[in-house]
Amino acid sequence: MAEKSIECQNTLVRYNNPTLVIKHDDRKGDEVPKSPRPVSGSIGDSRKETEEILNSILPPRVWEEDGQLWCQTVSSTPATRQDVINLQEMLDTRLQQSQARETGICPIRAELYSQCFDEIIRQVTINCTERGLLLLRVRDEINMRDEAYETLYCSSVAFGMRKALQAQEGKELLQERIRQLEEEKALLEAAISDMKVKADQNERRNAELRESEEKKHSEEIAFLKKTNSQLKSQLENIIKK
Template structure:
């Protein structure tokens, strides 16, 4: 079994065995198609219609290997109750093996559940094509919704990053402004301190001058009183004579 076949068997959707469609010749161009399946089998119209619907819902997978074109179509074998149980067990096993996250956005979990949904659509379509087509519409709607949510999530993350960068830029500007204001504050405090020192010096100087003036004024008054007293005494003596 080739590596490609092994890789394709990891999907939860049941496929038929790969069939060789074209075998290339190294010396010649494309040869006519050589299906390796057995002789032609009569297929009823309803079965053929079901196969066509299945192929439209889940298109055949083709790959080229060693110059040969291989095709693998989805299985049209009806599913039993045991198949459904096995599908659930396989889903749980794959989730554990691939370490899918139980919550949040997880591409691995989304891929496995998508494969499981495709397999359910395949099983339902075989029994009732109308229900299968309705489930197909539901699947497409879910995919479009998920894409919309993903786009919205990416947009919100980008918006959040822009806002974070703007906030960081604004924070840096505010920090720079705070630094400038702190420097201005320190300068003003230094100026206030110098002015307070000069004010104290001026007050002491004025107090000393006021005290000196008051003392001088008091001495002058005392001198004048003494002079006045002497003149008054002399005047009285003159009058008495």
């Protein structure tokens, strides 16, 4: 059962073997028992203090399986040089197995590196509590920064989507306005064409009228001149007599 639980709780952080806390029938609340009582003396007190700090940094994992409550605390065993090498190899293996992206935003890669960082904090805390707590502050600050970046990214995406929708709506309104103006332009061009045709017709009619009036006027002048000439001749004949 313990081995099966370890496989289900697969992580790069080293944990102790799961321990059975209580059965489902005897369960009273969700309290997790404290770590076993350490051996007496300064070494035991120091080990207990380290375990308490580790449990505060990396809280024990509790889950229920087959009606039984299991608890798994983080290991307080110091890491060797070979453990660090194994951690690096495990990280590379998990990255390949999970097909994590090498660049860009990848939740899988971020999770694996976060587990690796937690394991490094565990290893450092065992040897130097102060250094481990400082790394914990660094980890929390990185997580806060990542959350701020994620919030900013989501806000930027939402802002961009709103602006894109507004631009699309504005584009549709402008396209509708362009269509209306083009229709008005076509109507005005048709009216101008009709007015030009009417103007040409009026100009031709006026030209014909002017020509007709000028012809009539010329004929009247010629007639008056002829009449004047006849009257003048008659008047001269009368005077001579």
